[in-house]
Amino acid sequence: MQAIADKDGVKRYLVTLHINGDSYTRVVKANTLLVNFLRDDLDLTGTKKGCELGDCGSCTVLLDGKAVDSCLILAVEADGREITTIEGLARNEKLDRLQAEMINHAGVQCGYCTPGMIMSAKALLTRNPHPTEREVRQAIAGNLCRCTGYVNIVKAILAAANEEVGEGSGDE
Amino acid sequence: MTRPLTRCGQNEVKRGMAMYLPDFDYYAPASLPEACALLAQSGPRAKVLAGGTDVLPMMKKEKIAPEILVSIKKLHQLTGIRETPGNKVVIGARTTHNELVNSPVLQKKYLSVCVAAHRIGNNQIRNVGTIGGNIVNAVPSADLPPILIALGALIKLTGTGGERDLPLEEAFAGPGRSAISPDEILTAVIIPGSSLTGSTYFKFAHRRSGALAVVGVAAAVTMEGEVCREARIALGAAAPTPMRAKKAEELLRGRVVTEELLEEAGRCAAAESKTRTSIRGSADYRRDMVRVFTKRALRKAIKDGHS
Numbered sequence: 001m002q003a004i005a006d007k008d009g010v011k012r013y014l015v016t017l018h019i020n021g022d023s024y025t026r027v028v029k030a031n032t033l034l035v036n037f038l039r040d041d042l043d044l045t046g047t048k049k050g051c052e053l054g055d056c057g058s059c060t061v062l063l064d065g066k067a068v069d070s071c072l073i074l075a076v077e078a079d080g081r082e083i084t085t086i087e088g089l090a091r092n093e094k095l096d097r098l099q100a101e102m103i104n105h106a107g108v109q110c111g112y113c114t115p116g117m118i119m120s121a122k123a124l125l126t127r128n129p130h131p132t133e134r135e136v137r138q139a140i141a142g143n144l145c146r147c148t149g150y151v152n153i154v155k156a157i158l159a160a161a162n163e164e165v166g167e168g169s170g171d172e
Numbered sequence: 173m174t175r176p177l178t179r180c181g182q183n184e185v186k187r188g189m190a191m192y193l194p195d196f197d198y199y200a201p202a203s204l205p206e207a208c209a210l211l212a213q214s215g216p217r218a219k220v221l222a223g224g225t226d227v228l229p230m231m232k233k234e235k236i237a238p239e240i241l242v243s244i245k246k247l248h249q250l251t252g253i254r255e256t257p258g259n260k261v262v263i264g265a266r267t268t269h270n271e272l273v274n275s276p277v278l279q280k281k282y283l284s285v286c287v288a289a290h291r292i293g294n295n296q297i298r299n300v301g302t303i304g305g306n307i308v309n310a311v312p313s314a315d316l317p318p319i320l321i322a323l324g325a326l327i328k329l330t331g332t333g334g335e336r337d338l339p340l341e342e343a344f345a346g347p348g349r350s351a352i353s354p355d356e357i358l359t360a361v362i363i364p365g366s367s368l369t370g371s372t373y374f375k376f377a378h379r380r381s382g383a384l385a386v387v388g389v390a391a392a393v394t395m396e397g398e399v400c401r402e403a404r405i406a407l408g409a410a411a412p413t414p415m416r417a418k419k420a421e422e423l424l425r426g427r428v429v430t431e432e433l434l435e436e437a438g439r440c441a442a443a444e445s446k447t448r449t450s451i452r453g454s455a456d457y458r459r460d461m462v463r464v465f466t467k468r469a470l471r472k473a474i475k476d477g478h479s
């Protein structure tokens with residue numbers, strides 16, 4: 001990885017991240033966290049910041065298809081990798097099923113946990129299109145919601161899974 | 173009287189703990205010798221970065237301030253889980269907790285390791301945190317060391333001076349301190365072939381997810397009919413480092429297993445433990461939980477094989 005030192009000796013690194021299907025090449029400092037890269041450098045503010053210590057899951061994104069906390073990943077570590085954020089789910093103005101079902105089932109109250117919650121659910125349904133309620137609860141155990149009590153969130157995710165089954169295809 | 177706007181005390185957020193990281197240099201060497209040389213030359217200023225789920229929170233909380241992070245993400249020989257001819261299982265240090273959970277080799281031979289990995293943190297943490305980081309971070313409550321110690325695991329280390337193997341139970345010097353020298357990289361964890369017939373890990377925590385162990389107890393046994401030929405018991409969050417309950421093991425060896433014997437082994441392990449009081453539980457409570465879970469772990473390892 002190319003690194004250039006500025007006049008104070010702080011190094012900057014050239015990285016390319018593939019986010020929601022687009023490639024972004026930027027110069028970042030080593031201490032730039034992925035969540036801040038997304039929010040501050042790319043204006044992708046759908047990814048939220050909560051505890052910033054890996055407990056709350058508000059900042060969940062998919063890294064090569066897996067749910068991760070973007071507050072605990074350096075942008076330099078994500079160089080060359082595929083990232084999906086909440087902004088990458090809707091296609092041609094059409095909401096992803098998970099997004100639509102979160103609305104239908106009132107799985108959203110204040111909304112702060114919603115993007116992270118949906119990204120964890122997306123990773124689950126991609127890997128396991130027929131999850132049980134227990135599997136849904138395990139998949140979102142790293143996403144804290146202080147409003148809903150989770151019941152409607154779990155219903156929404158199960159409903160989205162059932163639709164995918166109904167149409168007999170894993171995606172879209 | 174007006175009240176001060178900020179409350180002082182333990183929970184007050186320290187100024188500067190702004191959740192942004194201080195500046196540091198970052199390297200991602202492409203080879204193991206290069207990585208070891210870099211660590212040797214930088215000394216205590218450098219830290220290895222694996223998944224970062226321990227390192228980055230500690231940096232945010234200003235508990236550590238490394239000037240250099242040496243990422244091991246390009247060291248591909250540190251990945252993968254394989255069975256070798258001597259009936260060993262070799263686990264690359266960069267293996268994530270979810271890779272342990274989903275490993276067909278481990279599911280077949282040592283489901284107990286999958287079970288322990290599945291109890292760590294939450295899904296996001298398990299996708300990133302590694303077995304190597306869980307060991308080298310040397311936290312007394314870490315979930316993988318007890319079951320790996322019970323299974324007799326060794327760790328493989330590479331430094332500028334060459335390679336060495338170390339029994340995992342000798343890898344810990346104190347809370348947060350490993351016995352690995354700063355220029356060494358943990359490359360693999362080896363579970364040796366053995367005649368153990370069963371093993372299990374019980375994590376006792378306040379929640380099913382996202383909670384550290386109040387105590388963790390692992391047991392591994394070799395049974396011959398009703399007779400216990402070999403027993404290994406390893407405790408987490410019960411002493412400054414993960415520890416074996418050797419007196420309890422000794423009690424079991426060569427004996428016909430009865431419910432009374434398991435009770436006695438539990439009491440013995442509790443007496444050996446060096447629990448302390450923390451936010452998760454008092455020393456007395458933890459000691460009693462060592463008793464309860466040692467008994468349960470032994471019973472399960474005896475009855476259900478590697479589970």
Ligand SMILES: Cc1cc2nc3c(=O)[nH]c(=O)nc-3n(C[C@H](O)[C@H](O)[C@H](O)COP(=O)(O)OP(=O)(O)OC[C@H]3O[C@@H](n4cnc5c(N)ncnc54)[C@H](O)[C@@H]3O)c2cc1C
Pocket residue numbers: 053054055219220221222223224225226227228229244265266291292293294297300301302303304305306307308309313314315316356357358359382383384385
């Ligand atoms: C929200 C949250 C919940 C958690 N819950 C649990 C839990 O329930 N149980 C549990 O046990 N842990 C838990 N942890 C702790 C942590 O996730 C694990 O210990 C994890 O395995 C650390 O691995 P890592 O790859 O992220 O390590 P890192 O943070 O990258 O490194 C940790 C330490 O190990 C060193 N290191 C890493 N790899 C190597 C190597 N190959 N060679 C030499 N040195 C190395 C680093 O220099 C550092 O000192 C939790 C953490 C968070 C943030």
